[in-house]
Amino acid sequence: MTTNSLQELYVEQLQDLYSAEQQIIKALPKMIEASQSDELSSALKEHLEVTKKQANRIETICQELGEEPENEKCKGMEGALREGSDLVKDVAEEVRDAAIIAAAQRVEHYEMAGYGTARTYANLLGFEEAASMLEQTLEEEKEADQTLSDLAEELNVEALEAGRSAEGEETEQGTERGARAKKSASRGKRAA
Known part of the structure; x- marks a missing residue:
């Protein structure tokens, strides 16, 4: 279907955002479960509740326009969430919270771009109440x-320190293995 007007584009933006919010509502519990920091878990739980309210706002705006909020799945959010999920699965426990924050911030920035655009369209089209809701x-x-940036300042440092600690242990273990191998080799030479 060809989009022929700014109002049609506005409705498509709203539907895209609604799909994004629905996907986030499904993804956040997994992020909460994977997080190790109580502060991060709490922030994500709080944002889950806020996200549900945001989806309800879009439903209200769409009702006032006589449009359905549901349409095609937001592929951009689907990709961002899949990347985030893969990242969280593929990292060591010590850096998992840092990975969750990175993934969550990508999602937030995608949403900010979408809501900023939708708000601008609402203003241009004279939908002042909708523009106010989108601004909120x-x-x-x-x-x-x-909040995520503030948490990152603390948790990323912890991840860095944990990584250094793990690297030090690996280096130490590698050095010990190397020393044992050298002793074993020199014993073998003496025996020969």
């Missing part, structure tokens, strides 16, 4: 992003 959501996304 945009501000919530910015707050969530800032």
Whole structure:
């Protein structure tokens, strides 16, 4: 279907955002379960509740337009969430929270771009109440992003220190193995 007007584009943006929010609602519990930090887990739980309210706002806006909020699946969010899920699965426990934050911030930035665009369209089309609701959501996304940035400052340092500690243990174990191998080799030479 060809989009012929700004209003049609606006509705498509709303539907895309609605799909994104529905996907996030399904993904956040997995991120909460995977997180190790109580602060991160709490922030994600809080954002899950906010996300449900944001989806309800989109439903309200779409109802006022006489449109259904559900349409095609948001492929951008699907990709961002899949990448985030893969990243979290593929990292060591010591850096998992840092990976969760990285994935969550990508999601937040995608949403901020979408909500900023939808709000602008609503303003241009004269939908002041919808624009206000979209602005509220945009501000919530910015707050969530800032919370994640604040958590990252602490948790990324912990991940760095844990990584250094793990590298040191690996180096130490490697050195011990190397020393044992040298002793074993020299014993073998003496016996020959």
